[in-house]
Amino acid sequence: MKYPIILLLFWTGFCGNCIAQSADVFVSYEASYAIKVNNGVITSRQYNTAADLVLKEIKKSGEVDLGSDSGIELLKLALRSAIDEMINSSLMTQGTASFNITVTDSEIQKKINEVKAGFPSDQDFHKSLAVQGITVADLNNDIKKQIIRSKITGRLEKDIKIEQMEINDFYKRNLDLFVQPQRIGIRTITVNTRPVAEEIEKSLKEGADFVELAITKSIDKNAKDGGTTGFVEKNDLPVNVWDNIAGLKKGQTSSIIRTITGYQLIRVDDKIDPKEIKVKDASERIKDFLINEKSRSLFDNWIIDQRSKANISYDQNILWVVK
Secondary structure, three states, rough: OOOOOOOOOOOOOOHHHHHHHHOOOOOOOOOOOOEEEEEEOOOHHHHHHHHHHHHHHHHHHHOOOOHHHHHHHHHHHHHHHHHHHHHHHHHHHHHHHHHHOOOOOOHHHHHHHHOOOOOOHHHHHHHHHHOOOOOHHHHHHHHHHHHOOOOOOOOHHHOOOHHHHHHHHHHHHHHHEEEOEEEEEEEEEEEEEEEHHHHHHHHOOOOOOOOHHHHHHHOOOOOHOOEEEEEEEEHHHHHHHHHHHHOOOOOOOOEEEEEOOEEEEEEEEEEEEEEOHHHHHHHHHHHHHHHHHHHHHHHHHHHHHHHHOEEEOOOHHHHHHHO
């Protein structure tokens, strides 16, 4: 089970039976630490926060009785997952020294700006954080960990070599991935009612210009461009829309199609048939994919190795989760 915040929070869990009696009663346990990872410390406050998030997510699903044995087991599994994330994060941070890795404030801010760019406004950005229970400090910390992971992976993958034989083998085993689907260049006219669409359809049959009607009649945002939409593929459109245009020839117009935006008439401007992508044209993409796969494997193995060497201890109040 994955959760949006990687901070590890400490939940008061005295024992499984205690939780079985009342899943809603958790009093934060005050201790100097929840987990020690070598010389690093995951505080009880951090663990409390993470555990609280776990409980909220499970309760929100409404599918689990936390008073049952199965509910307790699910809770333990979710908490273990959170604990694993915290320990791995601590090991990553400690690993920066051996790799001579640093993360600057400007690197973190750049990533935050990229996240903000996905929101209409700064207010919407902060609102989204609040809904998830994330502070700006939490986000900074999370992004820092992402950068650390990326840099460690970069160090690990520097000696990866992908041979052409591996590329060819991947290509042969995944031929279905290397077919460029049919693409159709279209223009659209969209109106609010069927009677208006029927009037436009009649005009088109009498020789009216599709582009002029799109400019003057369509409610689409592309109306000013004569309804041009560019090239689309099957997965870009609703099934009923694709089915209406797939069999049309260049220059033909569809019948009236009911869509969520209104009533549409679609003209086919161009068609590109499906074609196989040759291995020489796909080689770089395959190579990047294989490097990423090997990088993930190297990182996972590195974490496993670090955990096998680490001195990890737990506060007695969370032993029920990890034992």
